[in-house]
Amino acid sequence: MTQRGRLTSILAVVLACGIGGLLLWSFPERSAGGSLAVARVGVLVSSTGASNAVCSIVVGSRLFDTLFEILVYSVAVLGVRITLQGGGAEGSALTPSAMHELAESDVVCRSAYLLFPPVTLLGIYLAVFGHVSPGGGFSGGAVIASGLLLVAVAVGAQAVARRFHERMLERIEWGAVAVIFAIAAVSFLDGVLPRAGLFPAGNPGELIGSRTLLVYNLLIAIKVFLGGWVIIHFFIEHRGEI
């Protein structure tokens, strides 16, 4: 390492430790939000009819954040796709090489196929029951995508990708985004969001009680699953190339 590099590193360590010390000194023993928690949860649960207060915030009172969070995810998927596959100004940024079909052994393949259905089921459960128990659209979608990742790593991404129509996936994914935004727009425009959204709220704990949250969670799960698959697919396809 050069003299200059060493100086920069030492400076960085000193400054970072200083900031860390200041932060440590200034954090309170108890967060001010903690004393509000019980009241907040009560209000949330009675307004949405969903017993998971976190989910009520994510796709309820702070839906305006979540909409852009969904877009962050979609933009990342779009970015991975146009950089690795092409579809932007030029073709793919990576020169295409012979596709590596790195299939694993037979035992691994079979157990991956065996594990895939229960993992998918778990993901769907997380999405559907997200508003009454721990879970939600994001985690559900991510679980399904990782189930598919398991299969893709085991038998090769190409074999899995053959079953999906690339262009179709993108259409469904952005279709889900458009529908989420449209539902949000309608509920914002009507001014009904301060209650439970597009559909009426029910009793806390019921699955069908807060249908709006259920719809959002399902759409988000579809979107996250498809987007996750696109990213995984491209990363697996280009593994071992560099």
Next chain:
Amino acid sequence: MTIVAAPLIHMIAAAICLMAGRRSRWIVLAAWAAGVGLLAYWIGVFAETGPIHETVGDWGALGIRLALDRPAIAFLLLEQLLVGAVIAHGWRSRLSSAFYALLLVLAGSVCALCMSLDLFNMYVLLELLTLTSFLLVAYERRSVQIWASLKYLLLASLGMSIYLAGVALLYAQVGSLSLPQIGEVLASLSPGEAGWIPIAAALMTAGIAVKAGIFLYSLWLPAAHGSASTGVSALLSGLVIKMGVLALLRLSVILPIDHVLTVLGVMTGIAGALYAIVETDAKRALAFSTLSQVGYLLIGVGAATEAAKIGVLMYIVAHGMFKGLLFLAIGDAGERVGSTEISALRIHRREIPRSSRVAVLVGCAAIVGLPFVGAFWAKEWLFVGSAPVDRALLWLLVFCTALVFSRFLPIVLVRGRCPGERNKSLSYALLGAGLPCTFALAGVLAPGRGWLMGTTLVHAAWTLAVVAAGVLVGTRIPALMTLRLPRSLFRIEEGVVAILAGVFLVYVTICAGT
């Protein structure tokens, strides 16, 4: 009608763009037209009833506060003008639907960010802006672009993490994320309880400063703005950078950072101007001059008077339009010539389309603030609103700006009849139309400005004198351009250290100020 309609329309249009995959430019045009319609409607409402406040999903005081106030109106106007110009500029370039979708997402997040009064909402939107501009910079996938945008992503993401740490501290102490509520709590704190405020303010200010084009924090800026394609640099320099300044403007209402912003403004203004003077590449010189112009804005925000704030808003709009115009025109000239080096542009100046040359001339005149053109009115408000010391600094910056732009004069002052493309001329005209827009904006933002008229003539005379001095020095003393300034500052490691040092700079300045 609810004010969240504007961002939602843009986002839905982006999704439709990617779903359809064809005729993207028409979808973008439709979304843009809808945005213009909404903006016109809201300006009407604003002129009648004043700022519009809205809370989205307010149960348990957890909703997101939005406001359509003066800054929001100014930014929406700028956004519509710049996006319109970029659409017109790229009309025949066969851009893909992915590009148009990213453009729409960028425009939509700007719409949402300019009305957001919620700290976490601002974080999400700033990150969305980072990601979209990251992809837009590297859109042509040249290595320079990819490397510049990777550096941008690393540093901006670090900055946003630091900002989020500051937000976490603020939330732990106050228990709220909405700016008006935090402001009320902070105002009621006794001095003994307020020891943590400088730290939270330092983290948040430094984090946003990375995105706002402030010297020492935004060392990624020249490479990213200088290497991006023409329309994208216009958008980044004119609009995206200003979103950081807007976030600082919002923060300065509740946190004691006025003094800090003045210090950062002086630093940014002078350093940016120095680098712009010695830069040999025209687009990078423009990027550095953006840094120095952010200096004006920060000094104005730091002055914390009503007049200065109006000046800042008008200057943001004026600078956004004319820096966009300059980036578009210089970019087109560079495409025709094959290089954006100033010397190359000067040699091949007869090949540059006439419309581009006129646009560069108008842009230069407007940016240095020649009397009764472009940024002149904004600067007048800034001057009236700031303290005498700041005024001297502002004159220094005017001088430096004139010096920088005097180097573009030889490129444009030539006869030649090389015709330009019609859609590009249209995009110049759209941005040039900003002139009456700033007048109209002054009417909306600051009704009853009669008391300024007395100072206008004096101000005009001063401006003329200072600009003439700057141009003279710029054209007569070429030795200035050969100054050697440190270049290794612009690497990732130095950038990170600069951000960390910047946190301490802000912290120490706040502590010294109180």
Next chain:
Amino acid sequence: MPPAGVVVAIALLVIGVCALVIRRDLVFKLLALGMVNSSTILLLISLDSRRSTTAPIVPPSAMAAVVDPLPQALVLAAIVINFAILALALVFVMVLAERYHTTDAGRIERAVAQEDER
């Protein structure tokens, strides 16, 4: 003294920032960046960690002492954003590595500068 999670998060933040400067390899830099980003997530989520509290999910009958649900909801957004940033940055590092056959930040910087001058 703040909750233990907050202390750990601050320590991770400091280590991550140091690693971001000290390690010259881009892949390590991204790991460090991931660490910095995750540390802010840990910071947010452990703000209100206290003993004898439960998750803010209410069984229809009883409501015991629950933790603040807001940071937990914010963390979800932060996680998604970090994922997006790391995915995109990795793709770009892949492209650069393929073009220059190195992931060393200094070498790529020099190579890009040379290419730009030509």
